Amino acid sequence: MTWFDVVSAVCLLAGCVLSLVAAIGLIRFPDLLSRMHAGTKPQVLGLLLILVGVGLRLRDWSEVGMLLAVAMFQLMTAPVAAHMVGRAAYRRGAVRRDTLLVDELTPALEAESGSGDQSGRE
């Protein structure tokens, strides 16, 4: 049992707890957009901690390279996926207005819908 193993174990456990809380958040949060927060936040850090834990345990450069690739793709794709789901939900009216204190997007979209084409290419 070295210090590497101790740090690795702490990272793995913390990562698992964060992923568990993300799952709890998915159930408890009231609407789609706040559930996206649970999906992108503790889960990103949770996965990173698990990768660090695994990396410290393996200590092999080719494995660490692959873990880096996983981390990179996670950080690049999670916000894009969340953005696409959030954007689609908003435009389809799947957002619960009663959970919003301020809403500055609806007026902007309404102003825009007067000026023609709504499709908007991504």
Add this chain to the structure above:
Amino acid sequence: MTSEASDDLPGDVPSRRTGVQWPMLIGLTAVWVLLWGGLTVTNVLSGLVVAVIVTLVFPLPPIVFGGKLRVRGLVVLIGWFVVELFVASAQVVAQALRPGKQPLNAVIEVDLRSHSDLYLTLTAELLSLVPGSLVVEARRSTSTLFLHVLGVRDADDVEVARRRALRQEERVMLALASDEELAAYRADVEASR
């Protein structure tokens, strides 16, 4: 995440086919080598072939990067990102586990000061990854982001979230922008004050 609003001009988007994009090829090859987990001649060559095919089949407009990397700005950017990642996770954990009624959220408009696809994309990506904010709509024509902010109690919280988004943009600019871009950005900040 370079989404376009419907009011973008048709000629605004750079052409998708503009010769060989070497940075793209090298990047894709590096990812391929990482995934195979070993730096060998076969891996690099097969990676190059795959990269050429990918860039031919899925051409992307080139990213215009006229800035310069500032090491100090980059360290600050990454350091703050890690700090905010931990804070964000703690906040969402606290809110997920708190018993009783969930607090309200908000959708706010943030007008960024920079006018570049790259900085807009980076700011939006980083904002989506850190405390309580999620990009639901982005307009490249006006560099405007619409953020969904988790857990706001009053108008002050809304303004705090807006300022935090603008500071994120400032850190991106300080890490990557060229001197001219930075000067234009500062002038914009002064003008909007």
